[in-house]
Amino acid sequence: MAQLMELDQAVSELIHAGDTVAMEGFTHLIPHAAAQETIRQGIGDLVLARLTPDLLSDQMIGAGCVAKLIFSWGGNPGVGSLHRFRDAIENGWPRPMEIEEHSHAGLTNRYVAGASSLPFAILRGYAGTSLLGKTANIKSVECPFTGEQLAAVPALNPDVAVVHAQQADSAGNVHIWGITGVQKEAILSSRRSLVTVEEIVDHIDLRPGGIVIPSWVVTAFVHAPGGAHPSYAAGYSERDNQYYSDWEAISRSREGFKQWLDEVIYKGERR
Amino acid sequence: MAQLMELDQAVSELIHAGDTVAMEGFTHLIPHAAAQETIRQGIGDLVLARLTPDLLSDQMIGAGCVAKLIFSWGGNPGVGSLHRFRDAIENGWPRPMEIEEHSHAGLTNRYVAGASSLPFAILRGYAGTSLLGKTANIKSVECPFTGEQLAAVPALNPDVAVVHAQQADSAGNVHIWGITGVQKEAILSSRRSLVTVEEIVDHIDLRPGGIVIPSWVVTAFVHAPGGAHPSYAAGYSERDNQYYSDWEAISRSREGFKQWLDEVIYKGERR
Amino acid sequence: MARRGDLQGRAAMTEETNEDQSSYSRQEMMVVAASRALVDGQVCFVGIGAPSTAANLARRTHAPNLVLVYESGCIGAKPTRLPLSIGDGELAETADSVVSVPEIFNYWLQAGRIDVGFLGAAQIDRFANLNTTVIGPYEHPKVRLPGAGGAPEIAASCKEVLVMIKMNKTTFVDPLDFRTSIGFGDGAGSREALGLRGRGPTMVITDLGLLRPDPVSCELVLTDLHPGVSLEEVREMAGWRLRISETLSRTVAPTEAELTALRALESAGSVKK
């Protein structure tokens, strides 16, 4: 059964240096508060898995938490480059960062295999691309019925999944609606899971399009209203587009980023 | 885009002798009206795919429509045997019937592969069972990463899927809620699809737990209130438990069944 | 002299519990015994019939936090009456989550998230392998049974499996006519060789007594006799020379509370079980 915790306790109990951490939220419900708490606690050497490394990943990478990034698209959506991500890959700053690169379909299916306790998943993917030679985690497999060659990716089974959701009930059953992305698979593929929520409710009143993740596959849940900011939580908040725009200037230089890190993460209030 | 049709027209246009027909509905929303219309029109030599052959299949088998049955569990739920199914397998009456037998997990994954346009699916299944030798459609495949052996089943891509749903809007977008079973996969794996619905509504008001299947993957939709009877349609009807009980006596003898067929299907009103 | 010890123990025990036996049926004893095998908080994969009754009885007695999962996709169902089919509307209405059939098999059962799976069968052998497919040869069966349903993967992937089966000469057979789902295969090491993740059947619950696998050989051993059942009766029913535990116990008869809860559940239930 899921345990109700404070954010700092949940992060320190569930996320350990060296862990493989899936932080998911596909353009919606991005678990920024938990990621920033991870930076604040200086938890390093992480293997960060995320389909769409965006500001969350840029902040963790710039802060030096990430030893390896498993991803499929890294950018500032609607704005442009991800400067800390680029600086790490182009210049090894603030530390060398290994990458394992996929397509969305490929990385998604790594989670699906993980959630299904299968060692691998098959897909029609990667054919004719240069991605094929860049990781040992894309192979091929032959259909035993037709002889066709398909792409194969291994299961991803992170140590811990971190997601943000709209609601949990007091037992820790989690309620997500709107764009649900790959969060269910992230939780089900991981050994532990940390869910921050906008609101803790007495009783889940299932919304149209809503899914419930039962308490007994969740390790810890945390009341963290606004925990997806600057992304949004449908029904609770709007995307803070200005923050995404502003991030361009903040993150462009190492100095600007370090100042943000110092002011916002280490000394200040999360924004 | 889906076309609105009458039931007799939809069955005659979409289901042809010799077709592979998936009729799905997992204990809920079983497409009885469409199946009985198929009997009425005498469409034969069908390969019938259905996870849970129950009364629907018993009626079609007894009427001689089924040349081959692809299935995983054949019984009268809560009552007992399926006599027409047994008579066909045990005695070849009214015609010899080939069977291809799976577990639920295996047959479900045949649909999943079909819906995904993959030639096969993998699962942890069938290990140590006698099912393995009984069909060429269960093989094994080796994980290219771990060397583990997994079961493999080929995609199922029926000629036509037949399902019952609660609602469609006037454009033919289909709305299903409650136990949704494997209906989405049945539709998406099939070349054509026929959906009977309880009600045609102006606008789909998505229910909690509801899914919408877009009109552009549906071939024909039919207004057939009560079309799941004797099974039920959550929000519209209750399961007719008496019918299931009564079927035991009706179906036990060939004579009893033939009388039912004559009275109810060929001469009478559908019940 | 294991056998003698067993016989002596049995005689003594029979006298102690004889007085209760007219107040409940052997079927009820079986369901109550199955219900007791469930531990509060466990996640239980339930079929229809006696297993569903047992699980729902447990939820109403000692295991209120039992999580019931049905293969129709209902996770955390809390039915107020016994469902007639695994797709009963009430299961969906009372569930924490209703998922698709592919999801329930791939993400929940196969993934090893289920603590206890319940299986019934038409035949069982000495290694607790089960047959629900055919009596007689597969191609020309004497009796065609429903088939596998969810059983092969329940047997493979649940952390443990409980089997419920009435014990008689047609059910306890060796060899099986067909192996629909695996218990311990050909004995020790079979499950491991097949790469199965779950531990397999930990108890076979019958109307006459309980059997458990030998920790070394994995062969079923009679460990408990239900009140009023003689060891001879059980021995006669098994199609092989049944092993008897050196520490054979006598099942505690159903309590008043258990019987009351069970009968309330069944009378609120369905037209037919």
Add this chain to the structure above:
Amino acid sequence: MARRGDLQGRAAMTEETNEDQSSYSRQEMMVVAASRALVDGQVCFVGIGAPSTAANLARRTHAPNLVLVYESGCIGAKPTRLPLSIGDGELAETADSVVSVPEIFNYWLQAGRIDVGFLGAAQIDRFANLNTTVIGPYEHPKVRLPGAGGAPEIAASCKEVLVMIKMNKTTFVDPLDFRTSIGFGDGAGSREALGLRGRGPTMVITDLGLLRPDPVSCELVLTDLHPGVSLEEVREMAGWRLRISETLSRTVAPTEAELTALRALESAGSVKK
């Protein structure tokens, strides 16, 4: 004498349409041309930026029944303003169905249900292969770009692909620094050899003109010049000796209605594109 014919045609056409060119930008011409390439009723897989603008413009002009599918899982989205990200709340709110990311890729994209996929890129080569991954060597890139996202499978599985890319010396290169998604590979027969189901790119829409694959060799051929663009300008921009169609056409300038709809869409849209 294909080239001469083209030059003559071009000269004539340039004069005809010159008068309009101050009233719209080349970016607008590109978006309008892309929008025109969509046929009413098609199912279109849309990313963010210019492709999303083009698809939404088409929905507001000649293709009201265009079905927009976003990789965030939104099927049949009908946004009233331009989404800022593929996960914009409005996409989910206006969609016919919102499905999980695994489902959108496995059941919808991979299954070949999408008529038209839109792709952008940092680099394109003569066979319409695309790079969105790195400039420079992969291990030590000069510029690290976002990477693949949905592109490899959009390129593989959509029935056809439309590419939108501004044409200049850094974008039209051969060879690519990295092949993120496939167009026609190494030319005729490449897609078939890889077992790809979709037809591949049927048009490359730029700010200067339109290119289409040669039906035999699959090499890109300039088939249309936008108003006011000279053939020399286009030739200079390509990093290879660009093939020019013998029947080179001049794109029709954006109509008043198209420009009005496009500008309304953009002004109702986002802080940033």
